[in-house]
Amino acid sequence: MKSSLRISLKSGERIFINGAVLRVDRKVSLEFLNDVTFLLENHVLQPEDATTPLKQLYFIVQMMLINPEGADQSMNMFKKSIMMLLNCFQNEEIRTQLKLIDEVVSGKKPFEALKMIRKLYPLEDQVLNTPEMTPATITAIQKEIAPWR
Secondary structure: OOOOEEEEEOOOOEEEEOOEEEEOOOOEEEEEOOOOOEEEHHHOOOHHHOOOHHHHHHHHHHHHHHOHHHHHHHHHHHHHHHHHHHHHOOOHHHHHHHHHHHHHHHOOOHHHHHHHHHHHHHHHHHHHOOOOOOHHHHHHHHHHHOOOO
């Protein structure tokens, strides 16, 4: 048996566990005695905050964890998005990481992919704030990647 994992939550904080949303009414510690898929509330990206191509990709991967019943639909959207991002980004470091993220998600490890995507945010910010990236270009990329926006 693997070692247990203990996390502490503050009053009113939420945690997403295997698709269920739990809110605690007081400070509490949880100990997971087996493997479980979860997201803490501070790692959950709201749709209105998915304002860049990589944040939109993060949102899609996050949906695989939060809504396991819709994981197939999220995976299809992820595959389309990853291909579009590989075609849009010219930065080799981002492209290399996107390929690794694709492998990780395909290997059914979306939580690991979320961590990898978050680490790319600063690099994405540098790329998006270059003179070549006009607001119109960024908007066009976002519409391709996230049709729900």
